[in-house]
Amino acid sequence: MIEIVTMRHAAEMEEAYNLRHEVFVEEKGWGDLARPDRREIDQFDNADAVHMICKRDGKVVGYQRMLPTTKPHLLSTVLSTLCxxxxxxxxxxxxxxxxxxxxxxxxxxxxxxxxxxELLSGIVEWGLATGVDRIVIEMEPIWLLRLVQLNFMVTPLGIPRQIDEEDVVAVIAKFDRRTLEMLQLMRGNTDQVLVTPDRVTQTGRDHLWEAHHA
Structure with a gap:
């Protein structure tokens, strides 16, 4: 199951920051993000971010972060040359x-x-509930075909560029109910993966209201 957590969920966020450090610093070698406390955290871990986690046996084993494009985010600041x-x-x-x-x-x-x-399904379920239907992604080009196979409609925003010895391309990916149906087909059930749907919907509505009135 996928949970949306906030900065108030201290224990879950600490696990998430540790997982991010493990994957991006220790595995991928993004040395600029290394910290002695093994917490990978940056300027976008703020009140505008939506954090989603996946747990197994009470432990955080999956994580993703959603940032509103109406506020500063990676493509508008750190990775602007990709667009x-x-x-x-x-x-x-x-x-x-x-x-x-x-x-x-x-x-x-x-x-x-x-x-x-579950993480991908969580994005689509959250988006369908809140009026979000497109995501901007900076990723390795090899993922382009994979997203298309999952019924995301993907459009590159530029050509791939090498960042930290990896080829990275920025894309915008549109999704709808067909995307969710493909993910459900792949996992063999139509169960909802997001927990507490009322809180999920309200969280998204709050962010959308803020975006409209920024």
């Missing part, structure tokens, strides 16, 4: 960042693990 067209912006467009799954809960090859499927 060669008019930058996508609007209350219905959010940026998907810091997606990570614990090494112990990954599948080999390109197959989506149950945790990865």
């Amino acid at each position: 060669e067209v008019d930058r996508p912006i609007g209350p219905h467009i959010w940026e998907w960042t810091r997606y990570c799954v614990s090494k112990s809960h990954r599948e080999r090859g390109r197959k989506l693990s149950p945790v990865a499927n």
Whole structure:
């Protein structure tokens, strides 16, 4: 199941920051993000962010962060050179960042693990409930085809560029109920993955209201 947590959920957020450090610093080698306390945290971990976590046996094993494009985010600041067209912006467009799954809960090859499927399904369920239907992603180009196979409608925003010895491309990916149906088909059930749907919907509505009135 996927939970939306806030800065008030201190224990879950600490686990999430540790998982991010494990994946992005220790595995990927993003040395600029290294911290002695093993907490990967940046300027976008603020009140505007929506944090989603996946747990197994009470432990955080999956994480992703959504940032409103109506506020400062990675593509508008740190990675602006990846965008060669008019930058996508609007209350219905959010940026998907810091997606990570614990090494112990990954599948080999390109197959989506149950945790990865839940995280992606969580985005789509949250979006359908809140009026968000597009996500901006900075990712390795190899993921383009994978997203298309999952019924995301993907449009590159520029050509790939090398960042920290990895090729990275910025895209905007539109999704709808067909995307959710494909993810459900892949995991073999139509169960909702997001918990406490009332809080999820209200969280999204609050952010959308703030975006409209910024």
